[in-house]
Amino acid sequence: MESSQSGAQASAGIGLDDRSETVLMRAGWLLGACGLIAGAALAALLGLNGLWVATAAAVILAAGAWLGGAGKLSSPSEPAQSDAGHGPIAAPELLRAVLEQLPDPLMLLDDADRVMLANSAMRAMVGTDVEDKTVSMVLRTPAVLQAIDQTALTGDPSFAEFVFRVPVERHYQAYVARTPQSPHLTAVVFHDLTAVKRAEQARADFIANASHELRTPLAAVTGFIETLRGHARDDEAARPKFLEIMSLEAQRMRRLIDDLLSLTRIEQNEHVPPSGTVDLEFVIRDAAAALAPLAQLENVTIDIEAPPDLPAVTGARDELIQVFQNLIHNALKYGKSGGHIVIALAETAEASGRRGGAMIAASVRDEGEGIPREAIPRLTERFYRVDVKRSRERGGTGLGLAIVKHIINRHKGRLTIDSVPGEGSTFTVLLPARSPALPPSVMEVL
Amino acid sequence: MRAPQVPEMSDHTVKAFTEKLEALSSSVAQMGGLAEAQLADANEAIARRDTGLAERVIAGDPRIDELQQDVEDQALKLLALRQPMAVDLRETLAAIKIASELERIGDLAKNIGKRALVLNREPPLRLTQSLARMGKAALSQLKLVLDAYSDRDAAAAESVWRNDDEIDEIYNSLFRELLTYMMEDPRTIGLCAHLLFIAKNIERSGDHATNIAEVVYHMTTGGHLATERPKADVTSSTTVSFERKD
Numbered sequence: 262m263e264s265s266q267s268g269a270q271a272s273a274g275i276g277l278d279d280r281s282e283t284v285l286m287r288a289g290w291l292l293g294a295c296g297l298i299a300g301a302a303l304a305a306l307l308g309l310n311g312l313w314v315a316t317a318a319a320v321i322l323a324a325g326a327w328l329g330g331a332g333k334l335s336s337p338s339e340p341a342q343s344d345a346g347h348g349p350i351a352a353p354e355l356l357r358a359v360l361e362q363l364p365d366p367l368m369l370l371d372d373a374d375r376v377m378l379a380n381s382a383m384r385a386m387v388g389t390d391v392e393d394k395t396v397s398m399v400l401r402t403p404a405v406l407q408a409i410d411q412t413a414l415t416g417d418p419s420f421a422e423f424v425f426r427v428p429v430e431r432h433y434q435a436y437v438a439r440t441p442q443s444p445h446l447t448a449v450v451f452h453d454l455t456a457v458k459r460a461e462q463a464r465a466d467f468i469a470n471a472s473h474e475l476r477t478p479l480a481a482v483t484g485f486i487e488t489l490r491g492h493a494r495d496d497e498a499a500r501p502k503f504l505e506i507m508s509l510e511a512q513r514m515r516r517l518i519d520d521l522l523s524l525t526r527i528e529q530n531e532h533v534p535p536s537g538t539v540d541l542e543f544v545i546r547d548a549a550a551a552l553a554p555l556a557q558l559e560n561v562t563i564d565i566e567a568p569p570d571l572p573a574v575t576g577a578r579d580e581l582i583q584v585f586q587n588l589i590h591n592a593l594k595y596g597k598s599g600g601h602i603v604i605a606l607a608e609t610a611e612a613s614g615r616r617g618g619a620m621i622a623a624s625v626r627d628e629g630e631g632i633p634r635e636a637i638p639r640l641t642e643r644f645y646r647v648d649v650k651r652s653r654e655r656g657g658t659g660l661g662l663a664i665v666k667h668i669i670n671r672h673k674g675r676l677t678i679d680s681v682p683g684e685g686s687t688f689t690v691l692l693p694a695r696s697p698a699l700p701p702s703v704m705e706v707l
Numbered sequence: 708m709r710a711p712q713v714p715e716m717s718d719h720t721v722k723a724f725t726e727k728l729e730a731l732s733s734s735v736a737q738m739g740g741l742a743e744a745q746l747a748d749a750n751e752a753i754a755r756r757d758t759g760l761a762e763r764v765i766a767g768d769p770r771i772d773e774l775q776q777d778v779e780d781q782a783l784k785l786l787a788l789r790q791p792m793a794v795d796l797r798e799t800l801a802a803i804k805i806a807s808e809l810e811r812i813g814d815l816a817k818n819i820g821k822r823a824l825v826l827n828r829e830p831p832l833r834l835t836q837s838l839a840r841m842g843k844a845a846l847s848q849l850k851l852v853l854d855a856y857s858d859r860d861a862a863a864a865e866s867v868w869r870n871d872d873e874i875d876e877i878y879n880s881l882f883r884e885l886l887t888y889m890m891e892d893p894r895t896i897g898l899c900a901h902l903l904f905i906a907k908n909i910e911r912s913g914d915h916a917t918n919i920a921e922v923v924y925h926m927t928t929g930g931h932l933a934t935e936r937p938k939a940d941v942t943s944s945t946t947v948s949f950e951r952k953d
Contacts, residue, residue: 374733389858397733398857401740426747427847 370396370447374409377446386433386451396449405435409447412437422454432458470644474517474659478510513656520660524643527580527667535577535672538695541623542567544578545604548585552593560599563589567606572694574621580668581692587661588625588688594655596627596685608694620674624689631682640678641666665690724789728798731781732857735802735809738774739853742809745771745816746849746912750842752823753835753905761827764820771813778806794929801926805856808915808922812849815908815915822901829898834884838905841877845909848874848916856923864923867916868932874913875940881906882942910940 357378360367366383368376368391376399379391391399397406408421418438425431432454439447485503493499542565549556549563556563574581585604592602603626608619632640636647644659646652652659669676672692680686745764752761782803785791791799826835848867855863885903889896924932 389854394857395729395733397736397740401736401743401853401857403737403741403744406737406740424747426750427843427850 365453366451368396368399368449370409370449372443372445372447374447383451405437405449408435408437409449412439412447413445416441431455467643471517471521474644475514477653478513478517481510482507482514509656513658516656517658517660520658520664523583524660524664524667527664527671531667531671533671535575535580537575537577538573539576539578539581540571540573541581541606541621541692542571544581545585545606545623548582548589549604551582551586552589555590555593556602559593559596561593561596561602562600563602563604565604565606568608571606571608571621572619574672574692575695576672576692577668580671584665584668584690585623585625587665588690591661591688592625592627592629592686594657596629600628602627609691619694620691621694622689622691624687626685626687628685631684632678632680632686633682634680637678637680641676724791724795727781727785727789728791728795731778731785731799731802734774734778734781735805736853736857738771738778738806738809739849739856741767741771741774742812742816743846743849743853745813746819746842747846749816749819749823750839750846750909752820753826753842754839756823756827756831758824758827761820761823764823765817768813768817771810775806775810778802794926797926797929801922804922805919808919812912812915815912819905819908822905825901826898826905832898832902834881834888834902837877837881837884838902838909841874841881841906841909844874844877845913845916848913849919852916852919852923855920859923859927861924861927864920864927865932868920868924871913871917874910878906878910879941879945882945886945 360378360380363380364382366380366386368379368383371377374396376392376394376396379399384391387399389399396409400406402421402423402425404421404423408419411417412419416439418436421435421437423433423435425433434452434454436450436452437447439445485507489500489503493503545565545567549565553563589602589604596602605622605624605626607622609622610619632647636645639645640647641662643663646657646659666676669690669692674690674692677689677691678686679689745767748760748764748767751757752764782799785799826832848870852864852867854860855867882903885899885906889899921932924930
């Protein structure tokens, strides 16, 4: 990647040093374009943002210097005319067209800091027409103006990072570079860092949340240890009660850690599609069997309705068992005591993604009090709980549905949630049916 | 775009004049960018309890004052040497007026920064979230009005002028909430007084944004927005009755 960067700058060098040599210029420009494409490809492959920005800036400077030297660069108000002396490439239009399509915002300034050229991403970033205005009328962010001033003063490229706080927070990095000889042209290229910053923020939030969740049971356990060491040392009656609470809290911590670990594992594998063949009905029967003791305790019956000859799905058996265990567990926790849970399997006509195979739907329906409408979109967020106190009482970790979502994502399936307050909720998992097995009817025709 | 105002002026003179006027506008925009950044950073310093940022805000204020001086000098030179007329004259005067509003916003941001230093020494308060929301509303107004200035957009300026209500609404509810807080627990009075002033400063910077909106509207159209703006700030007559608990 080192070499690619210097290559792009070298091409810029050709473009800048010998402006009188039209042939060299054109070579520089073409090389620059190659560098640009290579840079874009590299950046896409490796996520090297800084390199991409630097490459793009070098290229537009090279191109701009050539055009500026040839006196061809024009503002939109006076469209460029390609005259006969400059060969077959109608460069200004071509340059403009190429830059216009680049995903990163960029602009080229003349030596009076007026915008000579800007692409569509640039216009979208500032939300207004840009060309032929002075730069501070376009973008008044102090960090960027300072970087432009500094580059003008020293001639060296400079970087600036800045934030638009309103209306939606957006983070950008700007790279400023300038041609060494008069007339000075300055290229300003921007790179959107919003996604990176958001991911950083999400990670920080997650760690903060997880620590907070662990601290609550830990505080309870330490509290009871203190009590048992202190004034309850000889209290025979209190001891088993306290130990029971401590054991429950310790179990809660273990569940939370287990969930955190499985979430991490699933996330690591999320981009690797599963390869096994799984019969969903068996998976669901296994999951239900594991929870049978709990169901008995809650006096809830679990009914499984599965049509015969349901196609298998492609999936990882253990993960799918976890999906249905979590869903059935939720139905037991939040359903009515003495009620029913119905798990229905069906083949749906709905196409799965682009390949268009059938989907198998497995829905888990409870007769609980339902979920408020506004809470439904947030259910799969980590540590989101509709009712914090109740979830804690029932030993929830706040991660169950997040795990379900990630497993289903890995299986290229979907999760839909329907709920009528007062009547119950239905969680439906849609998974793509195993594709090569043609339906029997087709086999007969063949 | 800018037709020569006096027929006998040569092209060269007109060009030089246009350039001077544009330089004046970009100085105002640059100053606007600084004021925006100062206000945004002051809000961040409160929301994230960032003392370093608060100190940078305080240290950054003289730069805005310098720029205001610069804008005034440029405008005076234009007035004295070129005698601009019609829209050019309005633009020159607008630059002076907007610069002085921006300078005030800079001062308010600096004051918020100073209070952030005090707040950050105390335990965090839930109310700072409302302040952050209010700060965001004020920042949004300032951004929109500065965009309207850069784009010479009278309609955008008018909509800023009409939309000051949101800030006032948050200010009203925050004001009531703070009064109740102080009554319930007199130990919080010191802290709440700072919060009250911060809220007031944010509310004032929103008002300065609407003042700028009036100037931009006048600059572009030559007309005036009606003098009585719908005001939603009722705190000057808000009281919370003190209930004695037995």
